[in-house]
Amino acid sequence: MIRTNNELLNFFSRRDNWKRYDTIQEKQFKPGQKLIVQGKEGRCVHIIKKGIAKCFVREENGKEFVQEFFSAGELLGEIEVLNNTCSFSAVMALTEVVTYYIGKDDFYSMMQSTGGFNLMVSRALATKLRDTAIRTSHQQTYPIAHNLNKLVQLSSKQAEMFSKKDIADYLGITLRSLNRTLKQMKGIDIFKEEM
Amino acid sequence: MIRTNNELLNFFSRRDNWKRYDTIQEKQFKPGQKLIVQGKEGRCVHIIKKGIAKCFVREENGKEFVQEFFSAGELLGEIEVLNNTCSFSAVMALTEVVTYYIGKDDFYSMMQSTGGFNLMVSRALATKLRDTAIRTSHQQTYPIAHNLNKLVQLSSKQAEMFSKKDIADYLGITLRSLNRTLKQMKGIDIFKEEM
DNA sequence: CGAAACGTTGATCGTCATCAATGACGGTGG
DNA sequence: CCACCGTCATTGATGACGATCAACGTTTCG
Numbered sequence: 001m002i003r004t005n006n007e008l009l010n011f012f013s014r015r016d017n018w019k020r021y022d023t024i025q026e027k028q029f030k031p032g033q034k035l036i037v038q039g040k041e042g043r044c045v046h047i048i049k050k051g052i053a054k055c056f057v058r059e060e061n062g063k064e065f066v067q068e069f070f071s072a073g074e075l076l077g078e079i080e081v082l083n084n085t086c087s088f089s090a091v092m093a094l095t096e097v098v099t100y101y102i103g104k105d106d107f108y109s110m111m112q113s114t115g116g117f118n119l120m121v122s123r124a125l126a127t128k129l130r131d132t133a134i135r136t137s138h139q140q141t142y143p144i145a146h147n148l149n150k151l152v153q154l155s156s157k158q159a160e161m162f163s164k165k166d167i168a169d170y171l172g173i174t175l176r177s178l179n180r181t182l183k184q185m186k187g188i189d190i191f192k193e194e195m
Numbered sequence: 196m197i198r199t200n201n202e203l204l205n206f207f208s209r210r211d212n213w214k215r216y217d218t219i220q221e222k223q224f225k226p227g228q229k230l231i232v233q234g235k236e237g238r239c240v241h242i243i244k245k246g247i248a249k250c251f252v253r254e255e256n257g258k259e260f261v262q263e264f265f266s267a268g269e270l271l272g273e274i275e276v277l278n279n280t281c282s283f284s285a286v287m288a289l290t291e292v293v294t295y296y297i298g299k300d301d302f303y304s305m306m307q308s309t310g311g312f313n314l315m316v317s318r319a320l321a322t323k324l325r326d327t328a329i330r331t332s333h334q335q336t337y338p339i340a341h342n343l344n345k346l347v348q349l350s351s352k353q354a355e356m357f358s359k360k361d362i363a364d365y366l367g368i369t370l371r372s373l374n375r376t377l378k379q380m381k382g383i384d385i386f387k388e389e390m
Numbered sequence: 391c392g393a394a395a396c397g398t399t400g401a402t403c404g405t406c407a408t409c410a411a412t413g414a415c416g417g418t419g420g
Numbered sequence: 421c422c423a424c425c426g427t428c429a430t431t432g433a434t435g436a437c438g439a440t441c442a443a444c445g446t447t448t449c450g
Contacts, residue, residue, distance in 0.1 A: 059337075061337070063336045082318050085325070122306070125321060126320060132331065133327060134283055172335035372412070
């Protein structure tokens with residue numbers, strides 16, 4: 001549920017790997033603050049040093065859909081930078097978040113000249129794509145209870161960090177429906193006093 | 196609906212760009228034949244030269260979910276190769292398909308040494324991720340009619356190529372529901388005699 | 391001053407009604 | 421025979437409304 005990327009985290013935790021790039025610096029975000037704004041052009045990428053952020057889309061009908069929760073090592077904004085497009089989703093800090101900020105040009109420089117960095121980026125993208133595709137398929141083909149069950153089993157501890165609204169948006173359902181389903185599951189399943 | 200990638204297509208249409216790699220060769224697939232089998236380890240990637248293929252997941256409950264339809268220039272199998280994993284989805288030729296086949300090792304060589312190729316791959320991944328994410332969000336937050344409407348408007352001509360079952364699986368709905376919705380829409384909307 | 395009483399607010403749940411999507415079954419037409 | 425549709429029943433998810441309860445701050449009274 002919360003994605004991380006150890007490879008990138010390790011890479012950036014060694015300052016030597018990037019200190020020659022001017023624009024790279026640490027940035028702080030308070031809970032609720034946005035790292036990326038939906039509809040804006042992408043001028044930089046972030047790699048999360050610590051904290052948790054949610055990536056979500058606000059649809060025209062007002063509904064929110066949570067693409068993913070990101071934490072240490074995850075790459076943000078790379079899609080927009082690579083394709084020269086505006087961002088289709090927003091990223092907001094849920095906890096205090098610290099990132100490594102990288103300007104667009106430096107990001108491209110690193111891709112071209114810093115050994116292995118392009119592979120790391122490609123792998124990060126491939127993993128995201130894989131996870132997204134698997135999740136999509138599951139959520140489309142199974143009812144709420146099944147998906148919620150899976151989610152709770154995987155991450156009942158982590159789930160405490162999120163508001164129920166966020167979890168509902170992640171599952172693509174209403175808060176009301178989430179509560180209803182949780183209620184039903186408590187009767188049947190193992191997790192009596194979770195969440 | 197049918198994705199293409201001109202950048203990669205152009206690159207591979209110039210034979211000089213890749214003729215020094217031993218494993219690269221053209222491969223042919225007849226309609227119904229599989230380019231990638233779900234659950235198998237990824238040992239190669241394909242770039243489609245011509246034809247149309249569908250990428251889909253068979254879930255444990257027997258349902259099929261179509262991730263995407265791919266055509267000229269699209270990259271297949273890169274996720275598995277980059278992450279050293281088994282494929283979570285299958286790819287099957289819908290029409291006659293011709294691909295550029297690239298063995299795993301050559302793919303990595305090209306990423307490292309052939310100028311600009313790694314950027315092309317990253318961009319291809321980024322585009323796929325973007326499209327997938329946008330589609331997911333839409334399908335989760337809008338009813339069938341809305342999504343189907345959008346799909347028909349974008350690609351009423353292309354749609355003739357596919358079986359209705361595939362379109363239904365792409366939308367994550369039943370064939371029955373697809374027919375029902377189409378019927379309803381014909382009464383209301385512009386496309387009287389489509390599909 | 392401090393404690394009890396009050397009102398406000400937000401989150402959750404019971405209930406009922408509604409809509410969206412599916413399933414079943416039989417009929418029709420190419 | 422198969423693809424499609426009419427019909428009806430059913431399940432899944434949502435929406436609306438009111439009741440409840442806990443949290444919190446404010447008021448009131450001894």
